[in-house]
Amino acid sequence: MAKNKRPQDRQEKHDEIVAAARSLFLDEGFDAVSMARLAAAAGIAPNTIYWYFKDKDEVLATVLSNVFSEHWLAYLAADFPKPIDKLLWFVARLQEASILISTVHTRLRTSSAIHIWHDNFHLMLEALICNELMTLGVLEADVDALTTILIFTIEGLLIHQSSEALSYRICETLLRQLKLNI
Amino acid sequence: MAKNKRPQDRQEKHDEIVAAARSLFLDEGFDAVSMARLAAAAGIAPNTIYWYFKDKDEVLATVLSNVFSEHWLAYLAADFPKPIDKLLWFVARLQEASILISTVHTRLRTSSAIHIWHDNFHLMLEALICNELMTLGVLEADVDALTTILIFTIEGLLIHQSSEALSYRICETLLRQLKLNI
């Protein structure tokens, strides 16, 4: 058997577990999906998951990386004439994973894998929004604080599964109050 | 034995369980405290808790009502010259229960007791902040949206256990941007 066949197989099995976990976690939430059910969906024995992942949290962290890197790339590729439209489109996209956001903040405290992913994600989101605000001409001294406010507002909209109508009202009001040309 | 002795006893035992749960939940979080440990702290058998509460979520909901009604009363009694000081003082107080906030948002989906408490709490907080903003002279048309933004920002500060310094920068910037006399 060729030497390069093994890594291929391993990667495939790994990805199958992640695919099953992604679908189940996004649909039903982290706590509602047991390792046994996840294993069944991936067509393996429950303990086989531990050959590929340290624990359940590491599966979650991988799913999160998976999901959000797609949204991240989509954001970078997206081109909207108005900032408000881009922001709303991004919030609407992230709603897909809204069921996992509170779980991340809860498990942060016990799982270092989740902790690391969370901190990393916030750093990336901060850089992205910070950059966006500076382009829009926000005062240098206020950029950091306003970035945090925008992130917390987005998180709030996601956590509370806000309707598109409410999201619009919130984002529009916020950007307008910040005297940005929306 | 007098007829009015029973309800007294029952209330006492009930309160002992809540007191034990409050201390443990605030210190270690909801998931980290098992019913067995809670029962031990209250000096009873694990299943005895179910004589007083429907399930673990109902214990949590009771603790939340307990904790936040204190903060609520304290807020109403508080008298600060500047709105920014009152807001910061309130946020600092709520940090006591920050460990439970994400848990509430997670368990919302499965527990109706938590769901009801959460919706009620948001309604109260909305009314409070809405009233505060109108006193400060915010445009009628924007009050609702700005109220939500403020609530989401406060929740964000709590969820991420922000330092007092960051809390100050965020709140100050937000109130200033809203053209309020802070």
Next chain:
DNA sequence: ACCTGAACACCGTTCAAGT
């Protein structure tokens, strides 16, 4: 009415045994 010991159906995880 109140409390409990024992049991139930699960959970995430580990480990020795297989290939």
Next chain:
DNA sequence: ACCTGAACACCGTTCAAGT
């Protein structure tokens, strides 16, 4: 290296039995 059956130590909750 990869996978599993069986077991482990827990979990929240239920129930029959006690007072």
